[in-house]
Amino acid sequence: MNEEIAVYLSRVGNVFKLFDQQDSGCVSYGVHASGRNWFVKFAERPEAVAFLRNAAAFHRDVQHPRIPRLLNTFTLSAGFALVYEWVDGEVLGTPDFPGYEGRNHPDSPHYRFRQLPVDTILAALASLYETHAYLEQKGYVAVDLYDGCMIYDFDREELHLCDFDHYTKGAFVLEMDRLYGSSRFMAPEEFVRGSLIDRVTNVFAMGAAAFVFLADGSRDPDRWRASEGLRRVALKAASPDREQRYGSVGEFHDAWLEALLSTGPRQ
Numbered sequence: 001m002n003e004e005i006a007v008y009l010s011r012v013g014n015v016f017k018l019f020d021q022q023d024s025g026c027v028s029y030g031v032h033a034s035g036r037n038w039f040v041k042f043a044e045r046p047e048a049v050a051f052l053r054n055a056a057a058f059h060r061d062v063q064h065p066r067i068p069r070l071l072n073t074f075t076l077s078a079g080f081a082l083v084y085e086w087v088d089g090e091v092l093g094t095p096d097f098p099g100y101e102g103r104n105h106p107d108s109p110h111y112r113f114r115q116l117p118v119d120t121i122l123a124a125l126a127s128l129y130e131t132h133a134y135l136e137q138k139g140y141v142a143v144d145l146y147d148g149c150m151i152y153d154f155d156r157e158e159l160h161l162c163d164f165d166h167y168t169k170g171a172f173v174l175e176m177d178r179l180y181g182s183s184r185f186m187a188p189e190e191f192v193r194g195s196l197i198d199r200v201t202n203v204f205a206m207g208a209a210a211f212v213f214l215a216d217g218s219r220d221p222d223r224w225r226a227s228e229g230l231r232r233v234a235l236k237a238a239s240p241d242r243e244q245r246y247g248s249v250g251e252f253h254d255a256w257l258e259a260l261l262s263t264g265p266r267q
Contacts, residue, residue, distance in 0.1 A: 093147030207237025229263030
């Protein structure tokens with residue numbers, strides 16, 4: 001924990017939550033000040049600071065009800081911070097419950113989310129898909145999208161998204177051996193230097209999310225909890241062959257909605 005940022009936040013308010021187990025190089029805080037809660041994300045390593053500045057530019061360009069608002073930024077001698085509105089809920093992929101065993105622990109948010117009724121999970125996926133269709137229209141390519149970017153309020157049954165530090169404006173060529181992210185959500189091209197990373201790559205993540213939450217990550221049709229029509233859409237989206245996927249998140253989203261209307265949510 002960086003002492004300077006911790007001392008500063010303690011001076012301006014009450015630090016009620018610390019998030020210091022992330023592998024991003026950032027430390028985040030829940031702070032109560034001026035009668036409300038705030039989320040403060042801080043970085044001091046140059047690479048992590050650059051990613052936070054990228055996130056700041058992203059938030060200046062987008063506005064969506066599923067994306068918490070960035071309210072302010074500030075610089076300290078040791079680093080850079082983003083100040084967001086606080087969003088109630090639990091992160092579905094949390095370091096408190098790491099790995100496969102953690103995700104399947106009965107107390108983990110991930111496990112509890114997967115036990116919800118199919119209709120409720122589909123409503124959360126609808127938020128994920130609609131948000132990324134919007135971001136696609138704004139020209140963004142999602143990077144490092146996984147369940148650790150998803151905040152779910154179990155009481156209100158609302159999904160919010162966070163951690164847009166790596167999202168890029170426009171397609172790009174991968175210049176490393178592996179892109180940031182969880183392999184459960186990543187397309188094959190994200191593991192190959194020189195690959196094109198674009199909206200078709202994001203289509204894979206949309207399909208993978210459906211399998212993660214509706215089939216415990218399996219492609220086995222017997223473990224799929226929703227309708228066969230939706231499974232076929234998710235399977236096409238998450239094809240290892242990018243040529244077989246939908247051409248955009250918008251196209252995928254349209255096919256998902258059509259299947260939902262024609263076959264219903266469940267088997």
